[in-house]
Each structure stands twice: as C-alpha cells, then as structure tokens.
Amino acid sequence: MARSLASNALTILVVLMVAAGSIIGWGRSQYAGRGPLEDAICVVVPSGASMSKISRDLEEQGAISNGTIFRLGAEYSKRSNQLKAGSFVVEPHASMDEIIEAITASGRSTCGTEVNYRVGVAEANMVVRELDPGTQQYVELASYVPGEEPAPEGLDAIMENPSTRYRITLAEGVTSWQVIEELKRAPFLSGEVAEVPAEGSLAPDSYETPKGADLGELVAEMKSRQSAILADLWAARAEGLPLETPEEALTLASIVEKETGVADERPMVASVFVNRLKDGMRLQTDPTVIYGLTEGKAPLGRGIRQSELRKATPYNTYVIPGLPPTPIANPGRESIAAALNPADTDYLFFVADGSGGHAFASTLREHNENVRRWREIEAQQVAQ
Known part of the structure; x- marks a missing residue:
C-alpha cells in the first residue's frame, strides 16, 4: 500500500514536472518566436506609461499573443522599468523580445x-x-x-x-x-x-x-x-594647409559652403581657395562681398554692383588679401572636411558651367574660355 502511494506520488510529481517544463517551453517559444502581427504598426509609449498598459495596447493591436508572457519577459530581462517615451515601429511578426527592445533601447522615436x-x-x-x-x-x-x-x-x-x-x-x-x-x-x-x-x-x-x-x-x-x-576634422587635417587655426578653417569652409551646392565639388572648390592662399592671390569670391553688405541678415536680392566690388570692406575678398575676419555662414560637416582635406589640384579658377556645377581651370586663359561658354549659356537661357 505504502509502495503504491509512493509510486503514484512519484508519477504525479514527474507529470507535474513535465507539465511545468512544457509550460516554460511554450512560454519561451511565445516570447522569442515569430509574433502574430501581419502589418507594421506604430506603438505610442506615453511619458510615465507602465509595461502593463503597453502590453494591453499591444494585445489589442494584435502585436503580441499573451500580455502576461510579455510582462514576465520584460521583468526577467530586467527591462520592465526601462520604457522610453516615444513612438516606435513594430515590424511584422516581431517577437515579444524584439518589441521590448524597440520600446526600451534608445528612446529615439521611429514613427x-x-x-x-x-x-x-x-x-x-x-x-x-x-x-x-x-x-x-x-x-x-x-x-x-x-x-x-x-x-x-x-x-x-x-x-x-x-x-x-x-x-x-x-x-x-x-x-x-x-x-x-x-x-x-x-x-x-x-x-x-x-x-x-x-x-x-x-x-x-x-x-x-x-x-x-x-x-x-x-x-x-x-x-x-x-x-x-x-575639433574632430581639424585633428585629421591634411599637412601643409595655409590655415593656422580651426577658426580659419571654419571661415574657409563657410566660403566653400556658399560657393557650391554640389556635394562632390566641395573638395575641388576648397582646392581653388587653398591654392590661391598659398600663392598669395586674393580669393575674389562673391559670397564674402555679399556678407559684407548684408551682414548675413537677408539675401542681397540683386546682383553685386561694380562699385561694391571695388569698395574696401573687411569681407571684400576682391580687395583684401587672405580670408575675411569671420565665417560668412554656418558650414556643414562636409564643407569643413573639404576645407581641411581639399582635392589635390592646381586649379585657381572656377565659374558656373550651366549644369548647376562649375568648370575649373588652372590658367587664366582656360578660365576665360570657361567664362565665355558660361556667357553663351546665360544668353541662351535669357532668350528662352
């Protein structure tokens, strides 16, 4: 009799252990496995929200199959108190683990x-x-x-x-x-x-x-x-630049920024000004003249007059040698990089080429020919 009871108890214990193992295994598969969501959704996590509320929202939207497993998984992975306020994309069939990662990791909204x-x-x-x-x-x-x-x-x-x-x-x-x-x-x-x-x-x-x-x-x-x-780009600058301080680099970068909107041209435009600085030539760049007239407070709204090109101001690089005293705008990273690592060229001139970019030249003769072509393009554009 006693043996029979012990045997039955052992059997029940084994069955319970198997059942518990099965439940744990099922829970793990629900937590880490492919989720039920068919289409991507945007999950909003309000400031101060709890994991319980978010789990209910996710269940209602069909993103998770079981809110209890979701909360237990967040608790077990020690992320239940790491919710970030924001709006986050949940991809189709995202697992519970992936969803918890999305709403607790960076806090950078994605939708x-x-x-x-x-x-x-x-x-x-x-x-x-x-x-x-x-x-x-x-x-x-x-x-x-x-x-x-x-x-x-x-x-x-x-x-x-x-x-x-x-x-x-x-x-x-x-x-x-x-x-x-x-x-x-x-x-x-x-x-x-x-x-x-x-x-x-x-x-x-x-x-x-x-x-x-x-x-x-x-x-x-x-x-x-x-x-x-x-600071980062100054530390990685090319050798032999005619720039003594990071502030001078920022000034040159601002001129490059205003002279071209074509990203690939920035290193070549920078090379023109670097070559001119090395040769002691005036920069002769219109954006600096305009800044001297407007102080950066408004577009000029017209062409530069000849009298303005001859007028001595701290920013008129047709008159002053070297760089102007300050930048003329806020340059982006790529223009700063171009000023500190310009292309290796012997260019000293550039002019618009009619395509949105510029034609570059090493000699005045070449430059004058490029200017002549640009004047023809301008005339054709006016005629149209």
Whole structure:
C-alpha cells in the first residue's frame, strides 16, 4: 500500500514536472518566436506609461499573443522599468523580445507624427508629417511659413497630442542671425537668446527636441555639435594647409559652403581657395562681398554692383588679401572636411558651367574660355 502511494506520488510529481517544463517551453517559444502581427504598426509609449498598459495596447493591436508572457519577459530581462517615451515601429511578426527592445533601447522615436521646423537659406517653414510604419516613408500632412501664413487647420490638435514629436532642421549655409530670428517664431520652443552666436558656430543638423524646449539650451547644443565636428576634422587635417587655426578653417569652409551646392565639388572648390592662399592671390569670391553688405541678415536680392566690388570692406575678398575676419555662414560637416582635406589640384579658377556645377581651370586663359561658354549659356537661357 505504502509502495503504491509512493509510486503514484512519484508519477504525479514527474507529470507535474513535465507539465511545468512544457509550460516554460511554450512560454519561451511565445516570447522569442515569430509574433502574430501581419502589418507594421506604430506603438505610442506615453511619458510615465507602465509595461502593463503597453502590453494591453499591444494585445489589442494584435502585436503580441499573451500580455502576461510579455510582462514576465520584460521583468526577467530586467527591462520592465526601462520604457522610453516615444513612438516606435513594430515590424511584422516581431517577437515579444524584439518589441521590448524597440520600446526600451534608445528612446529615439521611429514613427508617428512629427512637426519639423526647417530653417533654410531662403526661408523657414514648418512641416507636419507622419511616418507610415508599413512603407517607412514620411507622408506630409501640412506645411506653412510661421509668421507669414496662417497655421493649417488641425495643427493645434496635433501639437496638443503628447505623442507628437518635434524637430528643428538647419540647412547648410544659413547664417547665425537667420537661425535665431527664425527660431523665435517656432511655436513649440520657449525662452530667449541674449545675443546672436558667432557666425559659423552652429552645426547645420537635425535636432529632435521636446515641446517647450528652451531656445538657449537648443542653441548651446548646436554650438556644442559644431565645436565637436571642427575639433574632430581639424585633428585629421591634411599637412601643409595655409590655415593656422580651426577658426580659419571654419571661415574657409563657410566660403566653400556658399560657393557650391554640389556635394562632390566641395573638395575641388576648397582646392581653388587653398591654392590661391598659398600663392598669395586674393580669393575674389562673391559670397564674402555679399556678407559684407548684408551682414548675413537677408539675401542681397540683386546682383553685386561694380562699385561694391571695388569698395574696401573687411569681407571684400576682391580687395583684401587672405580670408575675411569671420565665417560668412554656418558650414556643414562636409564643407569643413573639404576645407581641411581639399582635392589635390592646381586649379585657381572656377565659374558656373550651366549644369548647376562649375568648370575649373588652372590658367587664366582656360578660365576665360570657361567664362565665355558660361556667357553663351546665360544668353541662351535669357532668350528662352
């Protein structure tokens, strides 16, 4: 009798152990295996949200099969308290483990509605766009120029939504005065800046920022990024450059930035100015003359007059030797890199070639021929 009871108890124990093992194995397969989601979705994690709430949302959207296993997996992997507020893409058939990684890892939003205030050389505008999680392409919902056009209908509701993200994008070649004046109009920023930052000191880049971010702190981040970029590239500069300080490199980079919008040309344009500096030739570049006239506060809006080319100003490189005293815009990383590692050429001249780029020349004779061709192209364009 006792033996029979012991045998039955042992059998029950073995069955329970097998069952427990099966349950654990099933749970692991549910957690790490292919998920049920058929199409990509955008999961919003509000600030202060709990893993329990997110697991319920994911169950409702069909992204996970079991909220309890999801929460246990997050707890076991010690990520249950590492939720990041934002909007995150969940790919089709993502496992629970992959979803937890997406919503706890970097905190960088990968989908949802975004308000992007873009500061360009000609104008600034605010674009409201949404990332389609299926195609990973942004869909523009609205666009307008703050201070000049009325805000689009529905913008207030979008900006009141706590999941909406905000971004500031600075174009390469904008001036510091432009940046500050335009950012004063950004409706989602707060605070003030006491003075316009030094020309060239702001990094053209994309800055994700919370609603209500302080303008002064944002500008400090722009300055910090530019300082880091300049220090990094200055340390890797080519030998023998006619540049004594990082500040001179920034000035040359700003001229390169304003002289060409063709990325591949930057090292060649830089080589022209480096060669001229080495040979003691004046730079003779129009963007510096324009900056001397406008102080970077507005486009000139017309051609440069001959009298202005002859007028002595600190920025008129047709008159002064060497570089102007400061940068004439905020150059991007690629223009700084070009100034510090220019192409190895003997070019001393360049002129527009009609295709959006430039024709380069080593001698004045070659340059004059390129200028003649450009004049013909200009005449043909006017005739059309």
